[in-house]
Amino acid sequence: MDAVLERILTRVQKPARYTGGEYNEIIKDKADVDIRMAFCFPDTYEIGMSNLGLQILYGAINSQPGMWCERCFAPWGDMEEELRKAKIPLYALESGDPLTEFDALGFSLGYEMAYTSVLNMLDLAGIPVRSADRRSLTPLVFAGGTSCINPEPMADFFDLCAIGEGEELDVEILRLLRHAKSEGWDKPRFLREAAKIPGVYVPSLYEPAYNDDGTLKSVTARDGAPETVTKRIIENLDTAFYPTRAIVPSTEIVHDRVVLELFRGCVRGCRFCQAGFAYRPVRRHGTEFLLEKAKAALENSGYEEITLSSLSTSDFKGLSELTDGLLEWCEPRKISLSLPSLRADNFSMGLMERVQKVRKSGLTFAPEAGSQRLRDVINKNVTEEALLNSCRIAFEGGWNTLKLYFMLGLPTETDEDVAAIARLAEKVLHTWREYAPNKSRGVKITVSTSMFVPKPHTPFEWEPQVSVEEYLRRVRLLRDNLTSRSITYNWHEPHVSLIEAALSRGDRRMGAVIEEVWRRGGKLDSWSDYFSMERWLDAFDSRGLDPDFYAGRTRGEDELFPWDVISVGVSKKYLARERKEAYAGRVTPDCRTRCMGCGANCLMERGACDE
Amino acid sequence: MNRILFKKEGRAKFISHLDLMRTMQRAFIRAGVKIKHTEGFNPHPYMSFALPLPVGVESECELMEFELSEPTELSGLPARLNAVMPEGIEILSAYQSDLKFKYIKWLDIKAQLFYYNEVHTAKELEAFFIGSRLVIEKKTKRQTASVDIGPLIASLEAEDIAPGRVLVAARVSAQEPALSPAQLISAIEQLKPELTPDHTGFKRINVFDKDFNVFR
Missing domain, CATH: 3.30.70.580 (Pseudouridine synthase I, catalytic domain, N-terminal subdomain)
Structure with a gap:
């Protein structure tokens, strides 16, 4: 390790974040490697290392001979300052080599508030932030992850975007890059060829034009690039790479445990939920497969906790069988099992008791809306009766901490719907009074609200977000309605949600705003330590753009959207139909009950979903 | 155990x-x-x-x-x-x-002192540590106290290993009270600032009981 860097590491907070050397880290002999990629995560080590996508792609790419994938995270402010002062370029953890020495930098874009950190990381590496300013083929700067389903706000910065699941796609891109290097292609030639790989979006091959009112008029694809880029999926999850030798951090991270991915996609179709549409169709792992992988992952990591991951774990067929099998193995080894995202409607006593045997943590339910009417609008198929029934079971089982999550500002929400949140929380409290066997320790019910962010590729992609003032008015209304001392109310700060809404449905002109925010010092915007609303508003202003145009505007039914160039499988027609159903207050059954023809089945070679 | x-x-x-x-x-x-x-x-x-x-x-x-x-x-x-x-x-x-851990008394440490600009020698450092009264200010959360670290150093030797690099090997008190290696540098900073190194790397070498027998 460089002596200057060593000196810096003795001064910064949590230096183990910047050293690498963790167990299961992959080191390859450079003599055997002809393609080097840095997986760049535009947030801190603790967040990035908790990301399942990172662990999957790191393993998948490194399983390829000749390819070496390393990791790089955004440094915290103290480390950034030291690196800049010492003129040490941003480096990858495994080799310690600067990012400029890599063939490809793959950024993981999971959420909009990480955008400014991408620019900051490139700059810390001494790499021009704009794609057009990077003339040489390498390092190729590309992105993948959920936020890429609207790649336009970041289009100026990436050479290409990998749309959808990356296990195969990333490897295909790197193979082409290897070929391009050996053939001596220039960057434009490589990008034209890359655009032919299904799932690759090359922003520079698309030309947007705008109407006078600022809406998108047209997008012209050049040089043979496809009109629409359809996301890639792994059709058979059980034959794809599955991480069982995840890197075990030597310092504490956010999700410090084995994460067992059960399935991708969701049968539910909650209308506000981007993941519910973007990750379709549902594909699952076999129960036996999961048991075997869980054991291997636990044995290889030494973790004492395992959690199940999916969009709706209680919808996993064979969940009892799986949890029984896991507990049978985990209990004698003192390994605890946690079950997140349980639906309030089929939360079974048996399941809860089984999990509780090892350790009892807090319970969280997300009814999302307070009234049945509004829950029908958003297609959150949970009834009050089912929720209270679940609460009764939980309280009878001895739980006394419960969290309830809601959104404020959902389409069609009225003051009556807001007040209904308070009434629902009161009913939960009454349920505790009635059924808790031991009331001496009291109960703690926490109600949390966040400001609804309409997202692309959902039935609400046309919808306006409520203004910050309106959100705060509804917060006050709810607060005034919550009178019990046993109920705590937390509300999320709305300014971040406003910027998130503007970015998530932004067009290519947004790139200038993002760059301006970064030039004014913006980075790590999902951290309140760094986020500055003023900086964002000033940046919008300086570029002659209005966040409200992107966040608060009701879009025309036939409006062309910047993200229409991307297909996630679900058709825009289906989304429009779902939006009509929302306004009519009609629920749509889940995929298991009936196929509603969303279109995602077409992503499967056999043309049918798993469910 | x-x-x-x-x-x-x-x-x-x-x-x-x-x-x-x-x-x-x-x-x-x-x-x-x-x-x-x-x-x-x-x-x-x-x-x-x-x-x-x-x-x-x-x-x-x-x-x-x-x-x-x-x-x-x-x-x-x-x-x-x-x-x-x-x-x-x-x-x-x-x-x-x-043997209970509480019987650990002495600790051998090595400190590598790096001087990037001016060159200081082992001789100067030895002269400082052996010839001075080493009373330093020690900051705790609430107050600053004076500590004489002299008695906490059983022995100390310095050696020039390269230009601008001096190796200090010392046997220091391991606990009750402990002399942290960083305090050796604090002593230089406070009492002879011109000898302050640009960077120091520390390493523990071995632990001993009160009679200087290796502790295991």
Whole structure:
């Protein structure tokens, strides 16, 4: 390790974040490697290392001979300052080599508030932030992850975007890059060829034009690039790479445990939920497969906790069988099992008791809306009766901490719907009074609200977000309605949600705003330590753009959207139909009950979903 | 009590004490070596370290003791554990000992002092440490106190190893009270600032009891 860097590491907070050397880290002999990629995560080590996508792609790419994938995270402010002062370029953890020495930098874009950190990381590496300013083929700067389903706000910065699941796609891109290097292609030639790989979006091959009112008029694809880029999926999850030798951090991270991915996609179709549409169709792992992988992952990591991951774990067929099998193995080894995202409607006593045997943590339910009417609008198929029934079971089982999550500002929400949140929380409290066997320790019910962010590729992609003032008015209304001392109310700060809404449905002109925010010092915007609303508003202003145009505007039914160039499988027609159903207050059954023809089945070679 | 002697070097020196406990715990599980846990609502493993190692300091003489929940051949432990350790941590031996950690009294350390601009020599440093009264200000959370670190240094030698690089080897008090290696540098900063190095790397070499016998 460089002596200057060593000196810096003795001064910064949590230096183990910047050293690498963790167990299961992959080191390859450079003599055997002809393609080097840095997986760049535009947030801190603790967040990035908790990301399942990172662990999957790191393993998948490194399983390829000749390819070496390393990791790089955004440094915290103290480390950034030291690196800049010492003129040490941003480096990858495994080799310690600067990012400029890599063939490809793959950024993981999971959420909009990480955008400014991408620019900051490139700059810390001494790499021009704009794609057009990077003339040489390498390092190729590309992105993948959920936020890429609207790649336009970041289009100026990436050479290409990998749309959808990356296990195969990333490897295909790197193979082409290897070929391009050996053939001596220039960057434009490589990008034209890359655009032919299904799932690759090359922003520079698309030309947007705008109407006078600022809406998108047209997008012209050049040089043979496809009109629409359809996301890639792994059709058979059980034959794809599955991480069982995840890197075990030597310092504490956010999700410090084995994460067992059960399935991708969701049968539910909650209308506000981007993941519910973007990750379709549902594909699952076999129960036996999961048991075997869980054991291997636990044995290889030494973790004492395992959690199940999916969009709706209680919808996993064979969940009892799986949890029984896991507990049978985990209990004698003192390994605890946690079950997140349980639906309030089929939360079974048996399941809860089984999990509780090892350790009892807090319970969280997300009814999302307070009234049945509004829950029908958003297609959150949970009834009050089912929720209270679940609460009764939980309280009878001895739980006394419960969290309830809601959104404020959902389409069609009225003051009556807001007040209904308070009434629902009161009913939960009454349920505790009635059924808790031991009331001496009291109960703690926490109600949390966040400001609804309409997202692309959902039935609400046309919808306006409520203004910050309106959100705060509804917060006050709810607060005034919550009178019990046993109920705590937390509300999320709305300014971040406003910027998130503007970015998530932004067009290519947004790139200038993002760059301006970064030039004014913006980075790590999902951290309140760094986020500055003023900086964002000033940046919008300086570029002659209005966040409200992107966040608060009701879009025309036939409006062309910047993200229409991307297909996630679900058709825009289906989304429009779902939006009509929302306004009519009609629920749509889940995929298991009936196929509603969303279109995602077409992503499967056999043309049918798993469910 | 079962004990391991291990090294913590290179990149691993930045693993904090708290993180080291977690790291060890996980390594034992990976190696299939079962550590006994406490009873009760929130069981935790029986393991403890002799002298917490400050972040950034290397060591060749770390000691950890632990209880096992099933009979285990101690001689095989180093190989089993080293196969599953993160880079920089190496188990040197595993053995049984009844000597309590509180009987550790002295600690051999090596400090490498780097001077990037002016060149200072071993002679100057020895003269300072051996010839001066080493009363320094020590800041705690609430107050600043004066400490005479002289009696906490049993011996000290310095050696020029390269231009601008001096190796200081010292035997210092390990606990009650402990002399942290950083305090040696504080002494220079406070009492002879012109000798302050640009950078210092520290390493623990060995631990001893009050009679200077190697402690295991």
